[in-house]
Amino acid sequence: MTDISDGQPQVEVRSSATPAGRIVIDNQPIEFFAGDTVAIAAIRAGQHPATGGTLCLAGDCGNCCAIVDSTPWVRTCQTKAKPGLAVLRQPAVGAPALNLTPPKSAVSSPIAAVIDVRHINADVIVVGGGASGTAAATQASADGHTVTILDANEGNEVVGIYAGPTVIVRTPEGMRHFHAHEVIVATGAADLQPACEGNLSKGIYTAGAAATLAETHIELDNALTVTSQPVRIVADDNGWVSGVVTADADGNDVLSDCNSLIVDLGHMGRDLLSRMTDERAVTIVGPAAEHYPLPPCPTSGIVCSCSKVTVEDLDGVWLRGFNELELVKRAALFGTGTCQGGVCMPYLRSFVADRAGSVPEPFTARPISRQLTIGEASAGAYADNFRMSPLHDEHLKLGAQMDRFGGWWRPWNYGDVLGEYWAVREAVSLGDVSTLGKMVVSGPDVVEVLERLYPNNVHDIKVGRSRYVLLLNERGHLLDDGMICRESETRFVLTFTSGGASFAEMWVRDWVETWGLDCHILDRTTSLAAINVTGPLAGELLRRVGVAEPPKFLQHRHETVAGVPCHIMRLSFTGEASFELHHPVHRSVELWQTLMAEGRALGIKPHGLQALFGMRLEKGHVIVGMDTELDSSPRRIGMEWAVKMGKPYFVGLEALKRVEPLPDHRRLFGFTMASPAPVEGAPIYHDGTIVGHVSSSFDSPLLGKAVMLGWIKREPFPDTVTIDGRTATVSAPPFYDAEGRRARA
């Protein structure tokens, strides 16, 4: 069979076999035979599977890539033809158009809604099933190892080797992540491709490709084999090879006519995978490990066919000073296409060697070695897990708008922020603070541990009392804040912020072990829920649910509330009397519902974070991570009162002592201005210059103006600034109930 569909007879098929079916290339059906790949079927039909370029038929280059069944960048030489397969040629330059078909599910692959992924623990992985791979596998097996061979020709395409080593494989069944003790890369050698004018023509084959075609009974028409770099390749109007110019012994150009060109220029190690890692557990064997002579420095034409980088492009970046291999790569985008330098690397090394005078090592290859769909790449990956309070469904029933905050889903508001605010300020409200970090520490050395951990005094906290504390790192910068509650002489309960809770246990445990002190630690963050009962009527609500004498400010005790065992902590973040009820997670819903029911007559409403953030801002309370920065010291946030510099030691003390005599150019200040409040993050100006930014802002319903916290990072610190084009006054917080009478009421 001879097909002249593209205007040029290219092949002759010497087989009596009958076709196995038809595939469709650019809407044109073509027949294929059993065992054909898409590329072979195209060649058999007298076509190029893509728009042009030398074909290796070994999966090395990107010159046969096409859109196969809607997935772009598929190597057609490694894709088995099957009836009905739809192939579209990609544009010669640029990327295929994005497929904007809505995915069937969260993954973007148009082929499968969900890509299966398996994690497989393996002993020895051999990449490549050729002669060297088989030999390596045999040896490893003889040494007592369990060996898994991954061969692209069997459909197991290794696309990357990561630390571990972890071998990522694309298979017809999905993605496979092999976690191996040892990886042997035996990927063999690839054919060198021509780097000259006209090398993107159709009808050019490497020697290996020509051998593959012969095995599939395809005889190339009027084929000519060259064994040295052509001067240029000549093509007809349809882009098919019509001749090749080579240099004779005297250096003269010689034109030879041909319809197919076979280039036999030597080999290069197929070392892309081995260049991804320098782990000892990854070895490279066989032809892939051999050092092949570099080809002559290219003089013209396209050198990197994936990115269409020419010799002129390389010269351009070289002349601009990019005089190292890695720099040339980045400046010219050389080797950044689908073959990832797997084919063109020798030419780049040859180019740099010619210009620089020494041969550079190849650049590190980055996984992945070829295009994956987003679905394949993300298979097995999970989004962050945001934890749910046991009251999550209760919040939804109450119309809460939930948002992610500090690693948790939390109620942002219940649809009536102002109503929530006034419930706290004038009646009673519930807030879900289950997300707070909670930790029990116990032991003979517990006081010593806490004295060293915290900058406050701890030893003088009486049993049944609690104290607000900062947590500093070794540099004296704020890590977190919370409460210390003393339960006995040798036992305390610590609380941390929601965002700091996950870090807190590591921090405390690490220090305890570092100091070698005797102290047990139990993180109860996810075992205990917590409800904050807050507002001027909070005490009354507690009495109505069985707490005869609610604790006084900064007291705490264990007591049953509405039949639920609770640890009641009296404190205040909202500025009103507040009782945190810490209780077992599985009793949270009943406690919440009872409090809501009993509080109805008192005007109870739940409040979300939106109202809470405003109320705490009226009190000037900082939120760690929102109002603080990574290098915020107690002085910078105006909380030196929470640090006892006279203590013999605490984490961060030495750093604070060093900076204490030094001036500080950054401070967190309070501000007030006429409403509306500027957005958080708004720049703060002074004399027309940005001197800082707003970290928190709130239109205070009670005060009738905007209150803010914000950073000023330039001295002298001014008394007035400009925010949002308006004048704001620097004003020391708290802005509300400065004496704290309401919190203590």
Add this chain to the structure above:
Amino acid sequence: MPEQLRFAHVDARRIVAKPAAMDAVTWPTGTIALRIADDDVLLIGAGTTDITAITDITVADEHAIISDDAGWSGIWLTSAQVESIALRHIHWPLPPQRPVLAQGLIAAIPSKLWLGPDGDALLLVATVSVDEMQERLS
């Protein structure tokens, strides 16, 4: 995993004490002591045992922390279910011995997997992550 997994609340006791003291404890019959660290045991009831009714846990450490721990949800899995979960959602090798407690990320969520002597297993996850876990495993 084709079927919808349904976790249930697991009552537990938590004991934190010196490792030597832990080693010396004889745990009450009808319980499973999950040694989640040298100094930390999560004690759950086996079969019909009500762990909350067991109050006579004695540990030779006066500073031991012994408390109810209501923060866990769990599900018993057959060996076939363990196999399918292991292949799809666990990125680390399961220990070969039985019974054994395995701990690590399952479906990217911190989990505990107690692999019993008969092949069945108890998968435990913090209740605050159980909805997400159920969704990911189903």
